[in-house]
Amino acid sequence: MDDADHRQLVSLLAGDLAWLEDHCRRQPALARDAGQLRLAAALVRNVAGPFLDGGAITPLHVAVVGGAGAGKSTVVNFLVGSAVAEANPQAGYTRHPTAYLQSTTASGWSGHLGFLGSLRKLDQPAPADLDQDVYQVRRVPGDAASPLGDVIVWDCPDMTTWAASGYVPRLIEVAALADVIVYVASDERYNDEMPTQFLHLLVRAGKAVVVVLTKMSEAQTGRIVEHFEGEVLSRLPKATSGRPAVPVLAVPYLTSEQLADPAGKAAVHRIPLINQVMVLTDPTTARKRTVDHALQYLSTACGELLDVAQQDLAAMDAWRGLVQSSRADFDNRYRTEFLNGEGFRRFDEARTRLLDLLELPGAGRAFAMTLFVLRMPYRGLRSLIEKALIRPAAVNVGEAQVLEGSFRAWIDQLRAEAIRRADSNPLWKHISQGFNAGLTDAAHDQFQALLHSHQLSSAEEIEGAARAVTAGLEQNPAALASLRAGKLLLDVAAIILAIWAGGLDWPTIVYIFLFVSLAHQVVELIVRQYVEGRRSAIRSRKMSIVSHDVSGPMADWLARWPATGGSAYEKLQGALRRVPDSIAQLRRLAEPRLRA
């Protein structure tokens, strides 16, 4: 696999996850899962992608995150060593991420394709409240000897203000990129729900986290750290890589002089933070750890990420089930309304023909004629009885009419059900809208096309089957001759039997009439039995044609319909199929480099 393939895999997986994220955002009930999907996509883009591409393992990224007004800028200044980020009293002022790097840091780290997803790099410095999908890079003076010389520090927007729902995706994008997260919480915020949920997400994704608690009075420091550890840290989820050790540092409320001079007047609070971050940013291991944890997280959370599609899949299954059960109704209607009442009169002709065939040809004709005459009273009697006993068959509705009616009932059932369930899931809404927008006609055309080919083949089929009743014998003179001989033998035997029974007296004539007729009746019964067998064979054959060639393909077509024509469900199915494979492949590819 070369680099182009890597890139394609990465962009495919990130694209699928991004599509699922969009899908979630469109459904209010699933909006909560969107953040997790965004994080997964960003991990693929910003962590796995550059690593597979063979990008350098430095510089490292440290992201400073936290609620509005918690003191993120102060912490950024601590990390950089001078007051570069401006602390601002307006809550939620920062609306896009800003990277701070020392002038000695190499450039080119942001050159990877798809880096930070939809976030665009600003060429000019801009105020932090620019509310667009952008990020900016600010170089600050520094020297190679500074403790975090080769680390890029990201100042991120908050996640607590009411405007944040618009820019939290930007925050997630940078948090996914980071090798170390510095989570800032003030004395007001440290037990808040929204920042805590964000912390949980990052810890689950295997990020190395340092917590900085801010703004308390010096005297309360110990108690607050203890309370935070008891209330928040003890409830952290277990990450794939094990329960994380999260160091907690406290920075009390600082005076404006301390804020202005982080490296000097605030050094006593800054140095422990620098030490903690340095431990986690060892250039030889940090990036590999980030990649390893990210891939582990993707593998284990994969099922959970795809859970968002569960309801859609359940609705899809329900639709398929409905199509199949209504298909059974269609087959059943065809069977009872048409097939069971259909006589296939063509076979009656075949029977007569078969009987004719068994008569002797040529010179034997005279003998056959004699027997025919002898059987005359029997034939007369039989036709009388038949006339008295046989009722006319019930009139059958035409096959085309039955098929058409059953199909309409099928479509009506699907449509009524789709309308009934339209409020339960978007899929049903999609289907019922489809019915309003021409699905009925499309299905009807499809059905007609199937029917067209079916009717041709089945008409031929019946004709062929009826002809086959006699054709086999006509083409096989030996068999025909032996059958004729058999019949002749039977007739002769009947005559001999009559003469033997009656002697040379007048009852012989009665006996001859009787026995000859009897012999013929036996032959006729055998022939009838044979033809009836063929007839019921064609009946079941016809049923299987309708069921396999018409209703089967039709049901498949209908069941597939929601996931065709570029609909969301087609994409959903594709994404669900691809995501687990892509993640596994990504992990396999990264493994050798991680172990190197």
Next chain:
Amino acid sequence: MTDASPTAEPLLRTLSPLLHALERDLRGWLDGAHRQPLSLIARAALEGMARDLGRQSDALDVERPLLIVMLMGGTGVGKSTLLNALAGGAVAQASFTRPTTRDPVVYYHESVKPDRFDEALRHCRLVPHDRPNLQQKIIVDTPDLDSNDIANRDKLIALLPVADIVLYVGSQEKYHDRLGWDLFKEQRKRRAFAFVLNKWDRCLHSGALGLRPDQDLLRDLKDEGFAEPRLFRTMAQAWVDAPAPSGLPAGEQFAELRDWLELGLTRLEIEAVKARGVGQLLAQLDHGLDQARPSDLTAEAERTRTAWDEVLREEADTSGTVLVSTLEPYSAEIEHHFRVEGQQKFRGLMSAYLKLTTKLRYAGTSLRDKIPLVPRMEKKVETPTNWNLAAFAHECTRVAGERVLNQRAGALVNRLLVEADRQRFPLPLLNGPTNEAARTDWQVRYDRALMEALAEVERIRTRPRGIRKLLHVSVVTLSNILPELVFVASFLLLLWRFFDPQSVGYKVTSLDLLLPFALTLFVLVVLQLLSALLLPVRWSSVRDEFHRQLVSRLETELAAVYGPIPGDTAAALLRERAKVDELLTGVREVRAWLETRQTLASVAGLYGD
């Protein structure tokens, strides 16, 4: 506050029974049956409003109504500190661990009996005081709305409906937080809001960029329609630490807040707030009821009915064809039956002759059921000699039902629903009634239609009208008289010839004796031919007549069962609509009454547009 204020007291007390009546009507409607499905959310909202009506009506039914001011905000913004500062002592627990307040605190005047409190307040921590300026006011400190302890949020949300004025407390960090802001937006149409920006000292950080938090907050409030909100910038902690702190930063307004609560909110203002609160509740109710008002579907019902008529006609036609085709095998029996019925009119010789020929002719129809090998229907069909119409019809519909009709019943409902949907009639309203109709025993109805149609055709056949009647009567009369006449006449002729004096010696041969019989037989045959020719009783000629009768009967049956459904549903909806309109009229009357009497000038800032 204007000079219209003297009406304030009777206003609130009069309002109480009105609200009570509205509550009763609303509950009555909510508990009643609904054809139009009411969504869970809409129902919950309306039930909440009914509760609020009851609550307000109880709260106003007193000499001097109490004003409830409720603190609301995130953890750590200083709600409890603020209350402590107002109380001048530690009445609420304030601490640096988050979240602090788990149990709400109710700060009230000792003269007020706690049993006057709303249910929701009675379970809170009650702290009485003796400050006359706060006599009519209750200040409630609530748990937070944003910590990891979700139960706190639930407690707050349970308390909020009681509040007349919500004091939205924010700090520099939290004034902008989503959870609080969402709750504010949800509640702002229901009650008065005033705002506190606590920890004012922290807002004064000199940032070169960005707005100062109070300006930011004012801008957001303006966007929400609060042009001149009451915003107090406070440093509550300083006022707790010292009763009269010094060195406060510029713009600190705690004293103003205290004054507003103690002195600014006079009795008249309290009443105005109360009245305004009721007005807001009524406006919400108006909106909620308007949303829940069923739509007028008369036109849709009309169109649906027309579309359905077409479908039902088609259905009747198909069912009729199917039923007639199942009668096909019994055409011989039916012909026989009609013939026997037709013969009832004949008398004497003709009658005897016809009976004999019919018996011979239809020997098979009775014979068939006596021969075991012949295929036949499962149940014995009565032969026409003792014709049981009910059993016969039942058997036919059973066979037809098994083959075709049972499957069509479900398909018909689906077809009707699809048609209704096409006419934009909402399906959820039709599902129930159509399924109900499909469950009716159609076989019984088919039986009846079949029997009636048979009887009707029989009546037409045996009691014809017009020219056919004339023919019929003349043929019958002729047949009843002529054979006997011919028989007697030919005998008389024979006798006359025997006794004729002119033909003495005439020998009577056996041929002569047969002559009257032969002649009579000949006449009988001719008459039979004549009646067969003029009054035909062939299945093929009865069939169409029968089909027509059957279809028209089935059409009536189907139309009777399915036809009225859309109209009935629309009518039921209209009745429900009228009921909602009645409620709405009541609500609007009270609103109008309230608006003409209330004075709002001094409290307008507490409400947005």
